[in-house]
Amino acid sequence: MDHGEDGVRRRDFINIAAVSAAGVGGASILIPLISQMAPSEDVLAESSTEVDVSAIEPGQAIKAIFRKQPLFVKRLTDAEIEAANAVDVGSLRDAESLNDRTLEGNRDILVTMGVCTHLGCVPLGAAEGEVKGEYGGYFCPCHGSHYDTAGRIRKGPAPTNLVVPEYAFTSETVIQVG
Template sequence: MSEPMTQSEGAGEPTRRDFLYIATGMAGVVGAGSFAWPFIDQMRPDASTLALASIDVDVGNLEPGMSLTVKWRGKPVFIRNRTEEEVAEAQEVPIAELKDPIARNANVDGTAEATDLARSAGEGLENWIVMIGSCTHLGCVPLGQAGEFGGWFCPCHGSHYDTAGRIRKGPAPENLPVPPFAFTSDTVITIG
C-alpha cells in the first residue's frame, strides 16, 4: 500500500523535495554551461581575423595590363587593371555562351547577369576587376593571364576563365566571386 499524501502534496503546493530537485537541476545546468563555454568560445574568429574584415589596397602603380594579388580573410584576391583590348574582348561575349550566367558580384544584385560591366568595378571603371582568386571547382589558385580566354587558368583540373573572371571551360561550376569592394579614392580600393 502506498504512503498517504500530506495535505500540501495533495494541494499541489511545492515541497522541500521539489525545491531540492529544482536546485540540483539548476546547479547541473550552470556546471555544464561553465564546462562547455571554453569550447564554444574557441570557435569565434580571433582578433587578427576580425582586423582583416576590410583592407585598403593602393593600386596607384598598376598600369593597364598589370595585376596584383592581395590576401583578404585568408584568401587570395586578384586585382587587375585590364587593357582596353581585354575589356572590349570581355564585353563582346554573349551571355548565352557563358557556363555561369550569374555575375557573382557582392556589389550588385544577386540575380544580375554576368556582363562585363556587372563583373567590373562599375561604370567608368570597367578596366578594374577584383575577384577572389580561388577556383570554384576545388579551391585551387588559378594562374593569371593564362588559358584559352586570356584570363585565368587553373592547371589542377583545367578550368579556363576569361578576362572578366567568368568560367568558360572546364569543371568549375561558377564564375570567380567578386568580394564587396569600393574605390575610396582614385588610387585606393577598400575590400570588405
C-alpha cells in the same frame, strides 16, 4: 501588527533583493558568454583589406590577401574590355557581363578572389609570365578550368565565375575589399 499602506513590507523587500541578486548574477554569467562570441582582433583586422591600385598598369594584375585567401586585382586593357564585352552573355555557363563584375566609373579594374570555383585551387594568370588559359584570363592548373579576362568560367569543370568580393573605392587609387 500595523503594516501601513505606504510602508514596504519585509517580504516585499526580500523579494526585490532576491530578484535583483538573480539579475546581477545572470548578467555576470551572460556578459562574458556573449562577449567571447565576438570576433577576435586578428579576425577583425582581416575582415577588410585595402589595396592601392595606382601602380597597376593596363594588362597587369596583382595578388593581395583577403581573409587568408588570394585576391586578384587586374587593370584591364581596352582590348581586354572589348573582348569581354563582345562575348554573348547568354552563351556563358555563369551569365555575367563585365559591367556586372566591375564598378561604375572603374570598369577597367576587375577584383576577384583568386580561388577556383571547382575545388579551391589558386588559378594562374595574375603574375607576369603565368599561363592565362585559352581565353587570356586565368587558368587553374589543378583540373584545367579556363577563365576569360573578366574572370568568367569558359571551359573546364569549374561551375561558376571567379567570385567578385564586395569592394568599394575609398579614393581614386585605393579600394577597400570587405
